Amino acid sequence: MGVALLLGLQYWWYCGVDIYETLPDAIQEVDVIIAGGGTAGCVVAGRLAEADPGLSILVIEGGPNNLDVPTIVHPVLFLSALIQTSNTTIFYQGVKESQLNDRELIVPSGGTLGGGSSINLMMYSRAQRSDFNAWNVPGWSTEDMIPYLRKLETYHGPGSKAVHGFDGPVNVSGGTYRANRSESDWIQAAGKVGYPEIEDLASLDANNGVQRALRYIGTDGTRQDVAYKYVHPKIKSGNYPNLHVVVNSQVKRVIFDNKRASGVEYRPNPKVHPDAASRTIRARKLVIVSSGALGTPSVLERSGLGNPEILKKAGVDVVVDLPGNETIDALVGGRLDVGKLIQENAPILGWNAMDITCKIRPTDAEVAALGPNFQAAWDKDYKNDPNKPLALGSLINAFPGDPSLVPADQYFAMSSGGKPNITTGFFSDAQGVDIKKHVWAYKKQREIFRRMETYRGELAMLHPPFSPNSSAALVHLNDKPPTNVTDIVYTPEDDKVIEDYLRGHVETTWHSLGTCKMGPREEKGVVDSNLSVYGVEGLKIADLSIPPHNVAANTMNTAVAIAEKAADIFIKELGL
Ligand SMILES: Cc1cc2nc3c(=O)[nH]c(=O)nc-3n(C[C@H](O)[C@H](O)[C@H](O)COP(=O)(O)OP(=O)(O)OC[C@H]3O[C@@H](n4cnc5c(N)ncnc54)[C@H](O)[C@@H]3O)c2cc1C
Ligand SMILES: *[C@@H]1O[C@H](CO)[C@@H](O)[C@H](O)[C@H]1NC(C)=O
Ligand SMILES: *[C@@H]1O[C@H](CO)[C@@H](O)[C@H](O)[C@H]1NC(C)=O
Ligand SMILES: *[C@@H]1O[C@H](CO)[C@@H](O)[C@H](O)[C@H]1NC(C)=O
Ligand SMILES: *[C@@H]1O[C@H](CO)[C@@H](O)[C@H](O)[C@H]1NC(C)=O
Ligand SMILES: *[C@@H]1O[C@H](CO)[C@@H](O)[C@H](O)[C@H]1NC(C)=O
Ligand SMILES: *[C@@H]1O[C@H](CO)[C@@H](O)[C@H](O)[C@H]1NC(C)=O
Ligand SMILES: *[C@@H]1O[C@H](CO)[C@@H](O)[C@H](O)[C@H]1NC(C)=O
Numbered sequence: 001m002g003v004a005l006l007l008g009l010q011y012w013w014y015c016g017v018d019i020y021e022t023l024p025d026a027i028q029e030v031d032v033i034i035a036g037g038g039t040a041g042c043v044v045a046g047r048l049a050e051a052d053p054g055l056s057i058l059v060i061e062g063g064p065n066n067l068d069v070p071t072i073v074h075p076v077l078f079l080s081a082l083i084q085t086s087n088t089t090i091f092y093q094g095v096k097e098s099q100l101n102d103r104e105l106i107v108p109s110g111g112t113l114g115g116g117s118s119i120n121l122m123m124y125s126r127a128q129r130s131d132f133n134a135w136n137v138p139g140w141s142t143e144d145m146i147p148y149l150r151k152l153e154t155y156h157g158p159g160s161k162a163v164h165g166f167d168g169p170v171n172v173s174g175g176t177y178r179a180n181r182s183e184s185d186w187i188q189a190a191g192k193v194g195y196p197e198i199e200d201l202a203s204l205d206a207n208n209g210v211q212r213a214l215r216y217i218g219t220d221g222t223r224q225d226v227a228y229k230y231v232h233p234k235i236k237s238g239n240y241p242n243l244h245v246v247v248n249s250q251v252k253r254v255i256f257d258n259k260r261a262s263g264v265e266y267r268p269n270p271k272v273h274p275d276a277a278s279r280t281i282r283a284r285k286l287v288i289v290s291s292g293a294l295g296t297p298s299v300l301e302r303s304g305l306g307n308p309e310i311l312k313k314a315g316v317d318v319v320v321d322l323p324g325n326e327t328i329d330a331l332v333g334g335r336l337d338v339g340k341l342i343q344e345n346a347p348i349l350g351w352n353a354m355d356i357t358c359k360i361r362p363t364d365a366e367v368a369a370l371g372p373n374f375q376a377a378w379d380k381d382y383k384n385d386p387n388k389p390l391a392l393g394s395l396i397n398a399f400p401g402d403p404s405l406v407p408a409d410q411y412f413a414m415s416s417g418g419k420p421n422i423t424t425g426f427f428s429d430a431q432g433v434d435i436k437k438h439v440w441a442y443k444k445q446r447e448i449f450r451r452m453e454t455y456r457g458e459l460a461m462l463h464p465p466f467s468p469n470s471s472a473a474l475v476h477l478n479d480k481p482p483t484n485v486t487d488i489v490y491t492p493e494d495d496k497v498i499e500d501y502l503r504g505h506v507e508t509t510w511h512s513l514g515t516c517k518m519g520p521r522e523e524k525g526v527v528d529s530n531l532s533v534y535g536v537e538g539l540k541i542a543d544l545s546i547p548p549h550n551v552a553a554n555t556m557n558t559a560v561a562i563a564e565k566a567a568d569i570f571i572k573e574l575g576l
């Protein structure tokens with residue numbers, strides 16, 4: 001894959017007035033330290049600074065500054081973050097898992113100022129109404145969260161105004177480009193399989209349908225990452241002399257005085273500042289850990305606190321191979337001149353190559369066909385909650401080559417205190433329900449693709465190896481779309497082939513959460529409803545470590561909403 005072009009692109013970043021590579025010696029003590037300048041960290045920093053510009057705040061971010069990095073600013077270059085040499089991504093290495101055919105999965109995660117919001121695929125996706133309510137934590141119900149869901153966004157999409165926001169920092173729009181033909185084709189095909197086009201899948205209630213995707217891209221085609229939306233403008237304005245950010249600086253641990261968090265120790269990233277010594281900065285009022293679902297548990301552990309929990313996730317990758325200017329393949333393959341596109345401010349720059357979003361559920365008959373264990377799980381968790389989708393999907397207009405399949409033997413590790421044990425837990429539930437869910441989702445998306453006018457067959461390398469004499473056998477590439485399509489009937493042998501293929505190929509869609517959950521201490525909670533870490537004083541967590549249950553959505557929106565609410569809690573407690 002022609003990634004050389006993207007890597008060859010000139011990278012540069014200016015350090016703004018107060019974005020430091022090396023913190024001035026004069027800064028020894030601040031009011032608030034935020035450990036991790038990712039999605040939640042930048043939001044909390046920005047809101048605390050707004051509440052009181054006199055409050056001294058230090059954000060300590062492990063990765064580099066993201067300001068003016070072209071591969072971050074221009075959405076269409078998003079794949080560069082998934083290349084294993086990327087400086088803006090942390091590739092967390094998982095352990096060997098027997099139920100995944102002994103593979104060691106890699107979980108990429110944001111590793112630059114802005115965190116995931118600076119490198120993610122920008123798909124706008126909100127949790128469902130039932131999700132926050134299921135957390136069952138006082139103050140965190142959906143009704144409690146809606147004001148924050150609105151506060152974060154300036155929504156340019158369709159649907160009811162009641163649940164959206166129109167003057168928040170993060171613009172949500174269609175961007176400047178879409179491949180309308182494949183999008184419309186996929187929508188008509190999904191309609192034939194029973195999933196209609198829905199005006200607004202982010203209404204908190206809409207479900208079981210598909211939508212032309214919206215994204216965290218401004219109407220001008222720029223990525224709407226939180227560093228750009230909550231931090232950089234403040235620092236550039238010169239009106240926030242007490243808001244400090246140091247980058248390429250990795251927090252080792254939180255320091256305690258009599259069980260009160262009183263500061264942190266960090267080390268300058270040894271790859272960037274090989275000879276720099278570790279430093280300790282004191283916090284007069286609060287230490288907030290925002291190092292992400294996979295970073296925060298390590299910071300706590302290195303500080304002598306608790307045990308991380310196994311993270312849980314699910315996801316569906318839906319892929320189509322399309323010609324010409326309707327995919328980003330020409331761009332990734334070096335057949336388009338990125339420098340020239342940037343010079344011309346070409347509309348395709350403002351595209352994330354994902355024009356469809358969907359949330360779908362199985363029919364009663366499909367549930368029954370998945371067996372008694374699945375039926376029991378369905379009856380317990382989904383049946384009486386029509387708000388909950390079973391699977392999410394998006395249409396990716398690109399060949400899913402190298403970047404999404406990072407080799408398992410190369411990664412950029414940043415922890416300083418030994419390797420964390422990261423177990424994905426995919427397909428590890430005792431009843432085998434998780435894998436059944438994915439078998440169902442595979443079949444469903446296959447049925448939709450087979451009904452597309454542009455469908456010309458299947459690439460063997462991206463499908464389970466069905467027996468050629470099975471009625472599930474792959475359709476070879478040919479000239480004409482199929483006519484009179486009926487659902488494929490799968491035998492138990494075919495199902496086994498799919499299951500085995502999934503165990504050998506499933507990858508993360510990067511939505512890790514719930515590693516330091518909010519909830520009662522006796523139920524393995526790590527923080528209370530005010531985000532205070534149990535057993536110590538002056539220590540908070542604000543990021544995707546805290547959700548006690550998964551959300552039926554891509555997770556950036558939930559991370560930002562959690563941070564908006566967290567900021568409100570901290571502002572009240574600090575009396576700002
Ligand atoms: C490749 C990718 C694609 C995604 N696509 C989408 C999408 O299309 N739509 C969507 O809604 N969501 C998407 N997500 C998910 C979403 O971006 C994340 O869930 C969200 O950004 C997480 O926010 P967070 O604040 O919890 O953590 P993060 O944003 O990951 O922030 C954690 C920060 O802490 C820093 N850090 C870690 N350890 C340390 C340390 N020891 N010291 C100092 N700093 C440290 C990291 O560098 C990082 O900046 C995607 C994620 C990835 C990785
Ligand atoms: C791609 O190019 C064709 C032919 O020039 C044009 O009709 C079409 O609108 C373009 N598609 C997009 C998404 O720009
Ligand atoms: C997509 O294209 C079709 C046909 O060209 C047009 O009718 C439709 O309005 C377009 N939709 C969007 C969302 O641009
Ligand atoms: C990544 O970091 C290395 C080491 O600091 C540096 O040499 C390289 O130029 C950086 N790459 C990019 C793309 O910034
Ligand atoms: C990692 O954690 C899992 C789950 O707790 C455990 O089963 C496994 O033995 C651990 N692996 C290693 C290498 O420590
Ligand atoms: C398919 O053919 C193989 C031998 O080529 C045979 O073993 C198998 O039973 C056949 N399967 C079906 C579903 O007919
Ligand atoms: C379409 O398929 C159905 C079911 O297999 C069959 O009964 C019908 O005759 C077919 N119609 C055409 C036009 O081929
Ligand atoms: C959280 O803070 C609120 C407001 O200060 C307080 O009323 C409540 O008791 C706190 N909750 C916990 C669990 O400490």
Ligand SMILES: CC(=O)N[C@H]1CO[C@H](CO)[C@@H](O)[C@@H]1O
Pocket residue numbers: 154166167168169170171173217218219220221
């Ligand atoms: C680029 C873009 O879409 N900018 C808009 C983001 O939202 C703000 C606040 O509503 C608007 O003023 C911008 O025009």
